[in-house]
Amino acid sequence: MTITVRKLLAIALLGASLAGCGSDPAPAPHEAAPSASAAAGAPKSPPTLAPGPGGITPVFERAPKNPQGEKVVALTFDADMTSDQGPRAAGGEHFDNPELIADLKRLKVPATVFMTGRWAKEYPAEARAIGTDPNFEIGNHSYSHYAFKADCYGLPVVEKNRRRADVEKAAAQFKKAGVQNAVPYFRFPGGCYDDEVLRTLAPLKMTAVQWDVVSGDAFAKDANAVAEQVLAGVQPGSLVVMHCTRSAAPVTDAAIQRIVPELRKRGYRFVKVSDLIRSATHH
Numbered sequence: 001m002t003i004t005v006r007k008l009l010a011i012a013l014l015g016a017s018l019a020g021c022g023s024d025p026a027p028a029p030h031e032a033a034p035s036a037s038a039a040a041g042a043p044k045s046p047p048t049l050a051p052g053p054g055g056i057t058p059v060f061e062r063a064p065k066n067p068q069g070e071k072v073v074a075l076t077f078d079a080d081m082t083s084d085q086g087p088r089a090a091g092g093e094h095f096d097n098p099e100l101i102a103d104l105k106r107l108k109v110p111a112t113v114f115m116t117g118r119w120a121k122e123y124p125a126e127a128r129a130i131g132t133d134p135n136f137e138i139g140n141h142s143y144s145h146y147a148f149k150a151d152c153y154g155l156p157v158v159e160k161n162r163r164r165a166d167v168e169k170a171a172a173q174f175k176k177a178g179v180q181n182a183v184p185y186f187r188f189p190g191g192c193y194d195d196e197v198l199r200t201l202a203p204l205k206m207t208a209v210q211w212d213v214v215s216g217d218a219f220a221k222d223a224n225a226v227a228e229q230v231l232a233g234v235q236p237g238s239l240v241v242m243h244c245t246r247s248a249a250p251v252t253d254a255a256i257q258r259i260v261p262e263l264r265k266r267g268y269r270f271v272k273v274s275d276l277i278r279s280a281t282h283h
């Protein structure tokens, strides 16, 4: 109940900047077989799922519990910045969170950062630092952080014929910043998608990545509450959504300080999304 109330509150508070980032998972993912590259076992290339029905973009939400009972969990951090937030950044608002990144490194927690292209444009040095660090991998969170489906928590909507270009524009921005560890994973702004947009993005051959654990860190003020919510939700194979922006998720770093040691105490190992997908497709 607490979780629901907090979630509703978070959604109510969400501005256009971060709307829906801590929202409910979207409808069930499509079942998909391992892709040819994953099956071939190339350990260094990030695995993707095989396309969904009719060739649409596959969706990954979490890894199934594996027979070995291995406890793995992937923490993901959305580096949100909407394409119209430049003036706010210029006015001193911090859409980045370098302390959080430093703490993840210090704690030796591998993580996947879903970055918007606009964020990489604003913080190219940080994008490059994350994007050249083996502790991290960078997934694509669109350029604009506009919604890819109508009625997504009040986010402005990308025009239908601009959706693919918006994803490609983010990838180009990562490249320009010097990112080397980009992975072919896409997180929909607000987590909102439908079959039509999965079809539209199919030529990009990416895997859409949702989550099964909502941290509730968007606009949270109580780090312990965020930590409790994550600790209550994580199961073996879970994928947690959090944020990497001081402006809209100010207690995430503090929450991490509790989450990491506690999950380790419970026997969990932190992995990137690519590791989670690899483990899921090898069973």
Ligand SMILES: [Zn+2]
Pocket: 018, 021, 078, 080, 141, 145, 189, 190
């Ligand atoms: Zn987001």
